[in-house]
Amino acid sequence: MEWVFWGFAAVCAGLILFLVKIVTRMWWKPLQVKKFFEAQGISGPPYRLFYGNTTDISRMIDEQKSKPMPLSHDMLPRVFPHLHQWSRIYGYDYVFWFGPNARLVVPHPELIKDICSTKFDNYSKLPTNPLSRQLVGQGLVGLTGEKWARHRKIINPAFHMDLLKGMIPTIIESSANLLEGWSKLVLSGASEIEVLKEFRELTADIIARTAFGSSFIEGKDIFDMQAKQMVLTSELFHTVYIPGFRCWNLEINIRRCLKQVIDAKKKTAGMEKTGSYGADLLGFMMSESKQQGRVNGKSNASLSTEEIIDECKTFYFGGHETTSVLLAWSIILLGTYFGLFIRFENYRSAREHYRGDSHASPTDGKCTTARIWSIGQTDEVLALGLGIHQDWQERGRREVLEVCGRNNYPDADSLSRLKIVGMIINEVMRLYPPAVGVLRQACVPTKVGRISIPAGTQLELPIIAIHHDTALWGNDAKDFNPGRFSEGIAKAAKHPMAFMPFGTGPTKCVGQNFALLEAKLVLAMILQNFSFVTSPSYTHAPLLVFTLRPQYGPQIIFHVD
Structure with missing residues (x-):
């Protein structure tokens, strides 16, 4: 039965070695890298075992995807909410964790x-x-x-x-x-x-x-x-x-x-x-x-x-x-454009009133480009492009x-x-x-x-x-x-x-x-x-x-x- 003992010992040794590698990869090495960056004044969100910050990133992105944003080109908070939020907390240079891997922005x-x-x-x-x-x-x-x-x-x-x-x-x-x-x-x-x-x-x-x-x-x-x-x-x-x-x-x-x-x-x-x-x-x-x-x-x-x-x-x-x-x-x-929708009794009179390629915008008083757009098959609904x-x-x-x-x-x-x-x-x-x-x-x-x-x-x-x-x-x-x-x-x-x-x-x-x-x-x-x-x-x-x-x-x- 001696071979059974040595076989069992070999399996245990292999398992221990595997666990040591996992612990080193998932905990010890990230901890050392984290200390290395912190010594240079570089911080970031806390490291989490196995997944790093990926679950946090997914959660923030899902939250933003569930709702539209205002008509604006400032879409960084929606597309990269983690980058937007963490840069405000930790500064432009920070480290986050993609699994056990340090990622420097x-x-x-x-x-x-x-x-x-x-x-x-x-x-x-x-x-x-x-x-x-x-x-x-x-x-x-x-x-x-x-x-x-x-x-x-x-x-x-x-x-x-x-x-x-x-x-x-x-x-x-x-x-x-x-x-x-x-x-x-x-x-x-x-x-x-x-x-x-x-x-x-x-x-x-x-x-x-x-x-x-x-x-x-x-x-x-x-x-x-x-x-x-x-x-x-x-x-x-x-x-x-x-x-x-x-x-x-x-x-x-x-x-x-x-x-x-x-x-x-x-x-x-x-x-x-x-x-x-x-x-x-x-x-x-x-x-x-x-x-x-x-x-x-x-x-x-x-x-x-x-x-x-x-x-x-x-x-x-x-x-x-x-x-x-x-x-x-x-x-x-x-x-x-700024959508201004006006209901008119007479579409033609509306066209006469807003004829031309430019007019003074009722929202800001500035001269902007505009056109008249008929929507659907009726003359009653008018979309007036006030042209951003x-x-x-x-x-x-x-x-x-x-x-x-x-x-x-x-x-x-x-x-x-x-x-x-x-x-x-x-x-x-x-x-x-x-x-x-x-x-x-x-x-x-x-x-x-x-x-x-x-x-x-x-x-x-x-x-x-x-x-x-x-x-x-x-x-x-x-x-x-x-x-x-x-x-x-x-x-x-x-x-x-x-x-x-x-x-x-x-x-x-x-x-x-x-x-x-x-x-x-x-x-x-x-x-x-x-x-x-x-x-x-x-x-x-x-x-x-x-x-x-x-x-x-x-x-x-x-x-x-």
Whole structure:
């Protein structure tokens, strides 16, 4: 029976060793890190075993999601209530706990420049849970080190501006189809349109055509499945990952569909014997990957089919999700107004009374832009737009009509001359950035400004907080004012690094030029064809679901000019 004793002793020793590791990881190490920061004057919310502060964060976010906010761009208390509350208690530099991991908040542009650029090699991206990896695959977003550099080298040329300019006719075709549908709806008496859904379908169609050479209908299943993946992933940001069947089933089906697209392109290229896989983004990436393999003489210099699938997932997600919400916020901000609803016996007499493009507002006595909007099918209800931002809508429209005319679509040359439209898009991205924050992890012991941090410390770089900081942007930081970009991005704020909607440094979003080209073109075409105001049924409630989006959808009232 001696073997039983030793077997039992080995099991007990293993169990004790396991418990020691758990205690060290969950209690002893966090305690030492906490003391390390406190010795430098850096404090934060108290550490809680296992979950850290994640349950507190989830509770605060759920509280804010349950109610809308006033019509204001000061959405930090709603979107990041923990950052808003804790920075007031502990100061701008504080540490909170994501599970047993210390996370230092760094809301300073100069320090972010060090982290993401100057001392780039001292930091890495955070390890992601399996579901986050599923959303964008093992593409550029999740890769690090040599593998990231190899992918970036192959993909970068696909987003060169000269190549993107060749995609303008495709973007125009998809956009014209959408706007034609809107015109028919408006002329048939539709009172309002929910534009986020419309923009999601538009940008999905554009990315399907420009990246994969297929129509939106052919790729609809992939878009629908990735939308579900995004919702599931966003739920994990402030909690502990628990895998489930739905997650893995979605991933299997998405990869299967993408492999079919890639195989079809390889088959077509093989039949034509051209050596090229086409002029779309996927074809260019496949051709560039093949070329890199020949130049280096190594099979691992090119991308495998699985690696291409991972980059396709990034294309699908980044190529339509970020641009669709950017366009939605642009329309909301340009159409936002003080809703004054007056019931008139005679609608025509009301139009005569308020005729013209501007008048003295009864609320503040100032001259603002206004238009008369008929709601529904009756002449009795009148929505009078008293225009918080209507002046910028009119200025943008005048610029588009002066540069392009009413019947000519924008081209590469005219887009470069749409300065006001560019200023509007920049200001929308400042207030509602596509990337609300960046996460990094220290690979080695290092310093962030005056603060020494141990290896393994996580860093949260809150882009949205920097974009709303009055110390950087002035007292009107929470106002919509595209004029601040009139002299360019570098001079818009008190620090040249204060504006980073797509991140910064070597890992800045590779699709930035594509997103800006697409958004500018679509917005110009909308201004060219419509006037609009935000509907009184719109409820202002920014919500972070991987990207910052309107929680209840933006309802917009359009008028065909």
